[in-house]
Amino acid sequence: MAMTPEYLRTAAEVIGAASTLRDAATLWRARDPATRVVVVDAMDMRDETPALLLGKRRVYLGTSNGHCWSVTQQPEEATALILTQED
Numbered sequence: 001m002a003m004t005p006e007y008l009r010t011a012a013e014v015i016g017a018a019s020t021l022r023d024a025a026t027l028w029r030a031r032d033p034a035t036r037v038v039v040v041d042a043m044d045m046r047d048e049t050p051a052l053l054l055g056k057r058r059v060y061l062g063t064s065n066g067h068c069w070s071v072t073q074q075p076e077e078a079t080a081l082i083l084t085q086e087d
Contacts, residue, residue, distance in 0.1 A: 003075035
């Protein structure tokens, strides 16, 4: 399933409103079990461009060729949300 603008708006609402980043991941996993959601340290994503900026939280789009993961700016390619939060 491609991540549409509506999908990303809804994800931003849920992820941005959650009390913690881990809660955000749990809420989105429950809402959309087909999308992989991972939480990583913000430092690990320092050279990447986020798809969504939500205050101190950042959401990156991930894609996989079945073996390797990469960050994409193309929502239609994305199969994962990568979440970070600045301290």
